[in-house]
Amino acid sequence: MYKILEKRVLSSDIKWFNIYAPQVAKKAKAGQFVVLRIHEKGERIPLTIADYDREKGTILIVFQEIGKTTKLLGTLEEGDEILDFVGPLGIPFKLEENVENVVLIGGGVGIPAIYPKAKELYKEGKKRIISIVGARNKDLLIMREEMETSSHELLIATDDGSEGTKGFVTTVLQNLIDEGRDLDVVIAVGPTIMMKMVAKTTRPYNIPTLVSLNPIMVDGTGMCGSCRVTVGGQVKFACVDGPIFDGHEVDFDELMRRNKMYVDKERVSLELWEKEVQR
Numbered sequence: 500m501y502k503i504l505e506k507r508v509l510s511s512d513i514k515w516f517n518i519y520a521p522q523v524a525k526k527a528k529a530g531q532f533v534v535l536r537i538h539e540k541g542e543r544i545p546l547t548i549a550d551y552d553r554e555k556g557t558i559l560i561v562f563q564e565i566g567k568t569t570k571l572l573g574t575l576e577e578g579d580e581i582l583d584f585v586g587p588l589g590i591p592f593k594l595e596e597n598v599e600n601v602v603l604i605g606g607g608v609g610i611p612a613i614y615p616k617a618k619e620l621y622k623e624g625k626k627r628i629i630s631i632v633g634a635r636n637k638d639l640l641i642m643r644e645e646m647e648t649s650s651h652e653l654l655i656a657t658d659d660g661s662e663g664t665k666g667f668v669t670t671v672l673q674n675l676i677d678e679g680r681d682l683d684v685v686i687a688v689g690p691t692i693m694m695k696m697v698a699k700t701t702r703p704y705n706i707p708t709l710v711s712l713n714p715i716m717v718d719g720t721g722m723c724g725s726c727r728v729t730v731g732g733q734v735k736f737a738c739v740d741g742p743i744f745d746g747h748e749v750d751f752d753e754l755m756r757r758n759k760m761y762v763d764k765e766r767v768s769l770e771l772w773e774k775e776v777q778r
């Protein structure tokens with residue numbers, strides 16, 4: 500069992516859990532994820548490793564409550580335990596040695612996913628980190644302090660203009676490109692549509708772009724096929740071949756279609772759970 504040592508409420512529907520999982524913390528690297536199951540009858544869901552502390556044996560997860568399992572997870576408190584917490588899974592972020600200027604882009608709960616990479620690279624001190632974070636409004640901007648202390652430059656975009664540039668993360672990225680800034684690689688994590696638009700922005704300039712895909716995952720070990728994605732015309736399983744891929748090669752439209760496959764069932768499952776909770 501994996502104990503929740505610390506819980507923070509980052510916004511009305513985004514929660515932060517520090518979990519005691521020493522075996523996972525021992526090997527975790529930026530870009531990897533865990534698959535957890537709250538109880539024996541629960542479904543397995545993947546969540547990104549947002550930070551790790553090898554000495555304390557802890558793993559940080561930050562999640563948005565969007566359906567039955569994430570809402571149930573959000574009801575847990577400090578001291579509660581999670582049944583399964585498998586990881587680290589997936590291939591960590593890897594950058595070419597000669598890369599100097601790294602742009603890290605995080606949208607919504609993609610921000611915790613870019614944080615460990617920003618922290619790792621900033622600590623290493625060999626590269627210049629420009630982070631661009633985006634949210635619908637300033638109240639939904641999470642982990643701002645952490646990103647500020649792990650970046651040489653932190654740029655913010657909000658849809659409503661309540662903080663930073665009014666617009667999307669791609670508006671800020673395009674501004675950097677138009678200013679003629681040196682951008683050697685872009686790493687983007689967030690909603691699929693955001694990653695698609697980032698890849699579209701960088702493609703004409705041939706700026707290498709990495710994205711972390713979020714298909715539906717079940718086992719997380721390459722056995723079930725549910726996380727199938729098409730990259731460069733080839734079938735890949737995001738849990739073992741990814742989740743990080745070349746953004747210019749990903750078939751984002753197929754991914755978005757596949758992610759909507761179970762929407763009706765997910766809605767029914769959430770409604771049944773909500774009725775049960777209210778009883």
Ligand SMILES: Cc1cc2nc3c(=O)[nH]c(=O)nc-3n(C[C@H](O)[C@H](O)[C@H](O)COP(=O)(O)OP(=O)(O)OC[C@H]3O[C@@H](n4cnc5c(N)ncnc54)[C@H](O)[C@@H]3O)c2cc1C
Pocket residue numbers: 532543544545546547548561562563564565566567568569570608611612712713714715716717742758759761762765766769
């Ligand atoms: C590698 C990876 C890392 C992720 N990291 C994070 C993270 O750090 N924070 C975060 O908030 N979310 C993250 N997600 C998304 C998270 O797994 C889903 O939000 C969660 O599974 C939804 O489950 P639910 O029962 O609450 O919602 P549901 O109502 O079941 O589903 C809502 C939507 O979530 C997606 N989804 C549902 N089940 C799964 C599943 N088993 N695997 C993947 N997506 C699913 C589908 O698009 C679905 O339409 C990650 C996904 C992947 C693949």
Ligand code: FES
Pocket residue numbers: 715716717718719720721722723724725726727736737738739
């Ligand atoms: S989650 Fe089953 S193959 Fe990837």
